[in-house]
Amino acid sequence: MENNKKVFYILLIPVLLWLVFLIIVPHIELLVSSFKPNSGDGGFTLENYQAFFSDKIYWKTFINTTLYAIGVTLLSFAVSFPIAFYLTKVVSPKYASFLTLLLLIPLWIGELVTIYGWVTLLGDNGVINEFLKYIGVIDKPLHLLYNNISMTIGLLYMSMLFMIVPIMTTLESLDDSMIEAASDLGASKLTIFRRIIIPHSMPGIINGSIIVFMLVIGDYVAPNILGGKSSLWFTEQIYNQFLSTFNWSQGAAFGFLLLGISSATIWVALRLSGQKLDKVGE
Amino acid sequence: MSGNILEIKNLSKYFDDFTALKDINISVKEGEFISILGPSGCGKTTLLRIIAGFLQESEGDILIEDKSMKGIPPEKRPVNIVFQSLALFPMMNVYENVAFGLKRQKLSKEEIKKSVLDMLSRVGLDGYDKKKINELSGGQKQRVAIARSLVMKPSILLLDEPLSALDRKLREHMKVELKELQKEIGTTFIYITHDQSEALVMSDRVAVINKGIIEQLDTPHNLYNNPETGFVAGFVGENNRFEIASRDGEQIVTKNGWRVTKPNLDFNPTLMYIRPEAFIVDPDENMEGVEVFEADITTILFDGANTKMLVKPEGKDEILIALPQNAKFQALKQGDRVKVAVAHENIKCYKE
Amino acid sequence: MIRSLPNSTGYKIGFRVFVTLFFIFLLLPLIAVSVLAFNDSSAITLPWKGFTLDWFFANTDDRVGLFKDEELLTSIWISIQTAFAMALLSTIIGTIASLLFDKFNFKGKGVLYFFAIAPLVIPGVILGISILLASTAVGGKIESIFGIDAEIFSPGFWLVVIGQFSFGATYAMLLVSARLKKFDPALEEAALSLKATGLQSIWYITIPFLKPAIIGAFVVTFLMSFSNFNTTIFLVGSDPTLPVDLYSRIKFSSTPVLNAVSFMIVLAVSTFAFINLIINRNKK
Numbered sequence: 070m071e072n073n074k075k076v077f078y079i080l081l082i083p084v085l086l087w088l089v090f091l092i093i094v095p096h097i098e099l100l101v102s103s104f105k106p107n108s109g110d111g112g113f114t115l116e117n118y119q120a121f122f123s124d125k126i127y128w129k130t131f132i133n134t135t136l137y138a139i140g141v142t143l144l145s146f147a148v149s150f151p152i153a154f155y156l157t158k159v160v161s162p163k164y165a166s167f168l169t170l171l172l173l174i175p176l177w178i179g180e181l182v183t184i185y186g187w188v189t190l191l192g193d194n195g196v197i198n199e200f201l202k203y204i205g206v207i208d209k210p211l212h213l214l215y216n217n218i219s220m221t222i223g224l225l226y227m228s229m230l231f232m233i234v235p236i237m238t239t240l241e242s243l244d245d246s247m248i249e250a251a252s253d254l255g256a257s258k259l260t261i262f263r264r265i266i267i268p269h270s271m272p273g274i275i276n277g278s279i280i281v282f283m284l285v286i287g288d289y290v291a292p293n294i295l296g297g298k299s300s301l302w303f304t305e306q307i308y309n310q311f312l313s314t315f316n317w318s319q320g321a322a323f324g325f326l327l328l329g330i331s332s333a334t335i336w337v338a339l340r341l342s343g344q345k346l347d348k349v350g351e
Numbered sequence: 352m353s354g355n356i357l358e359i360k361n362l363s364k365y366f367d368d369f370t371a372l373k374d375i376n377i378s379v380k381e382g383e384f385i386s387i388l389g390p391s392g393c394g395k396t397t398l399l400r401i402i403a404g405f406l407q408e409s410e411g412d413i414l415i416e417d418k419s420m421k422g423i424p425p426e427k428r429p430v431n432i433v434f435q436s437l438a439l440f441p442m443m444n445v446y447e448n449v450a451f452g453l454k455r456q457k458l459s460k461e462e463i464k465k466s467v468l469d470m471l472s473r474v475g476l477d478g479y480d481k482k483k484i485n486e487l488s489g490g491q492k493q494r495v496a497i498a499r500s501l502v503m504k505p506s507i508l509l510l511d512e513p514l515s516a517l518d519r520k521l522r523e524h525m526k527v528e529l530k531e532l533q534k535e536i537g538t539t540f541i542y543i544t545h546d547q548s549e550a551l552v553m554s555d556r557v558a559v560i561n562k563g564i565i566e567q568l569d570t571p572h573n574l575y576n577n578p579e580t581g582f583v584a585g586f587v588g589e590n591n592r593f594e595i596a597s598r599d600g601e602q603i604v605t606k607n608g609w610r611v612t613k614p615n616l617d618f619n620p621t622l623m624y625i626r627p628e629a630f631i632v633d634p635d636e637n638m639e640g641v642e643v644f645e646a647d648i649t650t651i652l653f654d655g656a657n658t659k660m661l662v663k664p665e666g667k668d669e670i671l672i673a674l675p676q677n678a679k680f681q682a683l684k685q686g687d688r689v690k691v692a693v694a695h696e697n698i699k700c701y702k703e
Numbered sequence: 704m705i706r707s708l709p710n711s712t713g714y715k716i717g718f719r720v721f722v723t724l725f726f727i728f729l730l731l732p733l734i735a736v737s738v739l740a741f742n743d744s745s746a747i748t749l750p751w752k753g754f755t756l757d758w759f760f761a762n763t764d765d766r767v768g769l770f771k772d773e774e775l776l777t778s779i780w781i782s783i784q785t786a787f788a789m790a791l792l793s794t795i796i797g798t799i800a801s802l803l804f805d806k807f808n809f810k811g812k813g814v815l816y817f818f819a820i821a822p823l824v825i826p827g828v829i830l831g832i833s834i835l836l837a838s839t840a841v842g843g844k845i846e847s848i849f850g851i852d853a854e855i856f857s858p859g860f861w862l863v864v865i866g867q868f869s870f871g872a873t874y875a876m877l878l879v880s881a882r883l884k885k886f887d888p889a890l891e892e893a894a895l896s897l898k899a900t901g902l903q904s905i906w907y908i909t910i911p912f913l914k915p916a917i918i919g920a921f922v923v924t925f926l927m928s929f930s931n932f933n934t935t936i937f938l939v940g941s942d943p944t945l946p947v948d949l950y951s952r953i954k955f956s957s958t959p960v961l962n963a964v965s966f967m968i969v970l971a972v973s974t975f976a977f978i979n980l981i982i983n984r985n986k987k
Contacts, residue, residue: 073424073901074807075901075902076901076902076905077803077809079805079809079902080799080800080802080806080807081803081809082798083795083799083800084796084799084803084815084819085735085795087796087800087868087869087872088815088818088819091834091865091868091869092818092819092821092822092869093818094837095830095833095834095837095869096829097835097964098837098840099829099833099836099837102836102840105839118765121822129974140764147815148725148767151718151721151722152722154727155718155722158705158706159705159718160722161705161706166980166983167985169978170976170979170980171729174733174969174973174976175732175733176970177926177930177972177975177976178930178933178968178969178972179926179929179930179946179968180735180930180946181932181945181950181953182733182930182949182951182965182968182969183732183733184953185732185949185953185961185965186731186732186733186735186736186965187732187734188953188957189732189735189736189739189879189962190708190731190732190735192823194749194977195732195749196735196749199749201750209802226728226729226732241962245705245706246833248705249705249708251742252708259716278825279824280824282774283823283824283825283826284826286826287826287827287828287933288826288933289828289932289933289936290932290933290950293954294950294954304828304933307828307832308828308936311832311835311937312937317836320832320839321832321836321859324828324829324833327826327828328825328826328829331824331825331826332824335824339730345798348859351783382870389819401897403892405892405895424895425892425896426895426896426897426898426899426900426901427898431896431897432892432893432896433887434893435889436889436893438889438890439888439891440890440893440894441912442912451897451899451907452895452898452899454761455897455898455899455900455903456898457939490845499893499897500896500897503801506882660949679774
């Protein structure tokens with residue numbers, strides 16, 4: 070097959086069309102647009118980037134969003150790892166496939182519906198407040214919605230699965246007898262986790278973290294619907310520029326900055342873990 | 352017309368700096384059964400893939416039926432392959448597997464059906480046409496793979512170690528079956544293997560390849576009895592190998608200190624081989640042209656008709672000797688001292 | 704600590720409590736949203752005012768049920784069409800890409816592969832705005848040169864399909880590649896040796912082997928498209944897809960009809976998932 074030029078070109082051409090016209094050219098256009106003046110005419114300007122650095126609300130939101138996204142990624146790992154471990158190594162295999170399926174359902178239902186679900190749960194007359202009132206813990210509703218906590222719940226909820234699945238994949242490839250051997254040699258649970266299980270599942274943890282970070286930093290729905298006035302998310306700035314103020318060049322500059330910070334963070338994560346981007350998809 | 356169905360001329364293949372095949376020349380007559388024998392990594396599979404067209408030669412040429420195969424893709428060459436893994440299509444049944452190649456040739460349904468059923472009956476698989484591949488035994492799969500290739504009426508059938516996946520007993524059986532099938536249909540077979548017994552039993556001629564070079568291309572009989580190189584002597588059949596320290600006229604001394612007489616030697620050998628069955632235990636007093644020595648039995652390796660023993664002559668060498676299981680030798684035991692002879696012509700010397 | 708080792712009761716109970724809480728966290732929003740679809744109230748939250756099917760079938764001044772809401776039904780239909788087109792395109796190109804990267808070595812393969820998996824780590828919003836910018840630029844050029852308004856380059860159905868396809872193909876490629884790794888290349892060589900052409904051997908041997916993964920890729924990309932918001936919002940024209948419609952309703956005019964839609968989606972996805980589970984179980 071290697072020498073079959075005809076097949077090669079038949080396969081290559083559609084792939085090239087896809088990558089050149091839908092990945093490479095649009096991102097070049099993004100970069101070029103970010104240096105265009107907002108008037109719409111040609112020319113080169115740095116004003117879009119100057120606007121970013123001179124207005125505190127922009128760069129502060131940018132930094133906050135990045136730090137917050139890293140925080141949510143760590144939180145997501147803390148919640149996901151025990152679940153992934155439970156589903157692959159602890160629970161009886163009879164239930165494992167059923168529980169894994171339950172895990173996947175919210176993903177396929179989609180972000181809008183699940184975030185809406187949280188609105189009905191956390192609202193002032195929402196299920197949680199009504200329940201707490203019913204059992205008499207509170208008499209006035211707690212303001213659970215439109216703050217950083219509800220936003221975090223939403224971000225965690227919609228991204229968690231992308232952490233659990235890659236970790237499960239690596240844990241499945243960990244031979245149980247290795248854990249048994251370590252236990253047989255007298256290692257404590259903590260040591261087994263630290264020296265055997267975590268190192269083995271590192272590729273999955275890195276994969277999951279990269280995807281979760283990217284999803285969280287690029288998300289709009291959860292911060293916009295569940296977040297409060299103070300929970301400004303950087304994507305909201307991009308949406309505003311494109312969909313309300315129609316300053317596309319400014320939006321392009323913001324987009325490029327977002328792409329820059331997310332790529333840089335992912336690059337650092339890959340560097341620190343010694344992993345290759347090729348492996349992220351596996 | 353050279354009369355040869357396949358001619359490989361000065362063929363070489365390089366992968367970057369690595370030389371996989373060097374200056375290979377083989378001529379094969381129509382209807383011959385040729386084996387390419389060598390250890391793993393010797394280049395035999397590369398050679399097969401070049402003949403089939405999956406790899407391109409770096410130098411030299413291949414002629415099939417006097418036509419150069421340069422630049423001709425695999426699907427246009429008059430050869431078919433039986434793969435090591437057999438590569439039967441799991442999503443198709445036996446009939447569809449065998450019919451696959453014929454369908455690509457746009458033959459009529461009736462023609463295809465006739466050829467396929469005919470071929471299946473020739474390989475003894477009558478009535479198996481609707482079976483799924485995973486319902487077949489190892490030997491049956493083997494026959495489907497062969498039928499699938501033979502139905503294409505290739506000029507040459509290439510077989511890439513097709514017996515290696517079978518268990519020992521079935522392999523012994525298939526060796527015989529394959530040889531008989533080849534005789535019956537008369538197609539030229541080129542058989543790749545690392546198993547010298549397969550090569551010797553089935554082939555008309557065998558090419559022994561080592562490190563990309565043909566060491567010897569000969570009949571099984573000659574390969575066994577007159578190996579031309581030390582490698583062939585060591586690789587084909589069981590053999591005793593001795594490294595030579597020095598020569599003094601007709602006297603050869605091994606590194607471990609055993610002295611043997613080998614007359615008419617015109618070079619200084621570095622290696623000496625003697626087959627286990629070349630030794631005569633307790634020889635006649637008046638035999639001529641033989642080397643006679645005494646040795647102590649260190650171990651008897653009982654294996655029915657294949658029983659052997661290890662003996663130690665003077666020095667530190669240990670020699671493996673075939674021990675016929677007749678009444679005369681059954682009493683031999685460890686520690687006995689025996690007289691052994693070996694004909695001078697059976698002492699094979701090589702220089703490396 | 705694992706199934707085969709003895710565990711202390713504390714470890715077991717602790718683990719179980721954590722996992723149970725997790726699954727409550729996971730399913731609670733879906734259950735709440737579904738149950739409230741049947742609440743006889745105009746508010747999307749409690750209190751419970753009795754059972755009704757109004758949010759599915761009513762057509763009065765203050766209550767329009769899901770099946771009477773033209774706008775909502777239209778957006779669902781648009782989403783289905785979009786998802787079908789996107790999944791079809793993504794699966795075809797994704798499969799082609801996985802075959803290309805698996806079977807051929809060529810100059811620039813590494814770079815090309817990098818771009819092919821890049822959408823995994825590019826936020827959807829970036830893909831959305833870049834494709835919007837690029838298509839607007841191209842559309843503008845075409846208009847100024849040829850004087851025609853090339854509709855395919857302005858926000859609308861096809862731009863959404865193209866935008867979602869730009870990352871859908873990546874996921875399809877990865878899903879198909881995973882199965883392609885288990886393919887014995889000798890099967891393809893056998894087909895070639897039996898005088899099939901390169902394309903025939905891919906079509907008759909490789910593609911049938913990949914069929915389960917190809918179907919899987921279609922389903923996954925279909926669902927991805929159906930629920931996509933981040934990329935779609937920039938490319939959508941005057942006809943919103945379901946997620947875009949849902950977003951503006953959640954933001955500005957929530958009524959329990961949203962719960963009704965949500966309930967239908969929850970029901971459809973769960974049914975599909977469990978049928979799938981049962982089929983897989985029976986296979987084993």
